[in-house]
Amino acid sequence: MFDKVLVANRGEIAVRVMRACEELDIGTVAVYSDADKDSGHVRYADEAYNVGPARAADSYLDHDAVVEAAQKAGADAIHPGYGFLAENAEFAGKVEDTEGVKWIGPSADSMQQLGEKTHARKTMREADVPIVPGTTDPVEEAEEVKKFGEEHGYPVAIKAEGGGGGRGMKVVRSAEEAEDQLESAKREGEAYFDNANVYLERYLENPRHIEVQIIADHHGNVRHLGERDCSLQRRHQKVIEEGPSPALTDELREKIAESARRGADAAGYYNAGTFEFLVEEDESRGPDELLGADANFYFLEVNTRIQVEHTVTEELTDIDIVKWQIRVAQDEELGFAQSDVDLEGHAMEFRINAENAADDFAPATGGQLTTYDPPGGIGVRMDDALRQGDDLVTDYDSMIAKLIVYGGDREECIVRSQRALAEYDIEGIPTIIPFHRLMLEDDEFVGGTHTTKYLDHHLDQDRIEEAQEKWGSDTTSPSSDEEVVEREFTVEVNGKRFEVELEERGAAAIPAGNAGSGGEKPQPAGGSDDGGSDASVDGDGESVAAEMQGTILDVNVSEGDEIASGDVVCVLEAMKMENDVVAERGGTVTQVAVAEGDSVDMGDVLVVIE
Structure with a gap:
């Protein structure tokens, strides 16, 4: 077995992988950005290494920095979790080529073939798997x-x-x-x-989203672990996943699962993966009817990694998918046959996003967990990395935790989920817990007749606002005027040098030392004290400011341009979503204060219009 695994990720999935490693008696290594230095996955790991600034491209997506961290730590394997580099075939190949370090995932060749969707479609077509x-x-x-x-x-x-x-x-x-x-x-x-x-x-207008969990080893064994239904989505982002699907007959379920196995065989796939399908819904179907074997379904994509909702399958099958990822990477043979895989009961996963569902699921722009008291009891599982008092990190995905609930059947699972969500006490930041509670009382969701379009096109927005008002928690964090002074020191212990950061709160500022003394306040990579754009505002007119922290993806205007009210002046990426920044009034652009790739904070001036 591996001695030490570096987890190339953050937050709850990093902790999830580290827990599996701990049960296998494997040491763990965390990587973190400047924004994550106090985050939960750093606390949990046996050791941790900084890999760069807050911007993901300069830290978690930096291939060389992650591999160098593994080498420094003496890790003999890297687990990517999901997101970031998890489906990057180039990075997987780099790990495979690194002496003494194994990649916990499918081969780079398989990732190239299936992870890039055009290649995957060709492979599935050749394997007689229906494609859109x-x-x-x-x-x-x-x-x-x-x-x-x-x-x-x-x-x-x-x-x-x-x-x-x-x-x-x-x-x-x-x-x-x-x-x-x-x-x-x-x-x-x-x-x-x-x-x-x-x-x-x-583009299919009214589909259900069904996916099949696959695990395969290096010895040619491929197992499917049943399906999950991920049809409850907003803007193509899953919010509640469940298994088994409440809409499929056993005959259709088996046809879809066998298509996934056939596709995995054709691709020579190993390790964990998910084959996703779209199933055409019968809009006249009632809650007591199911989709039969004659329903149309189409291959969508393969996720060549563990998925957020793998927990649903683990609850149904009692199979630890992450442990098997690690074992397969060590060339172990799967220890169970397909006939041994039984789906018992029903499970749901609720993504706990730091968003206000009543405000079009707008992500939180900051805050502190003044209260964090997750639920417990029989059938309740929490995957998180949070603790009370933590500050919310807003540089990455808005999902901060996952609540997974298991019941003997779907009815019991829903009732138990209502109890667990009511127990979940979070204050200091907004979350979509009120939205989840609403869904468990919603006729379409409870009846299992919802599709991927239900939230975006059919659910009454007023009901979400009412749920937020009824069940929303306090989102105000106590203000603090205390000054935080940071210093960096280089210390030596038994001949080994360490960089140490010291924070003093509420104390007088420590005088900075001379150059080279280790007493200077470190400057962010962007060159400004706040880590954002360092441009001064010297244009005449009205400023257009950033409404949230993020990264500038595109600038659509130049100085001297004439624009109208409602024109998009730039595109801001925040929480992995593109946001058009529009001018509220027309006029002449007198200054463009940002450029593509700049990081900005809420309130930073982007453009000045006269």
């Missing part, structure tokens, strides 16, 4: 999108090859939208997955 009509080669020009729309009809989905979870996906509803949506999808693909290639698919 679409392209199998990257799309470069808007004319290709228009031509596809003319042939197959609108709407058309543009998807990033390396994407998943709605990242890098844009929907084109007319030829006029093709160019802007194509550029936006490419931009997101580059920003999130280091891959700007995109492809096209016919």
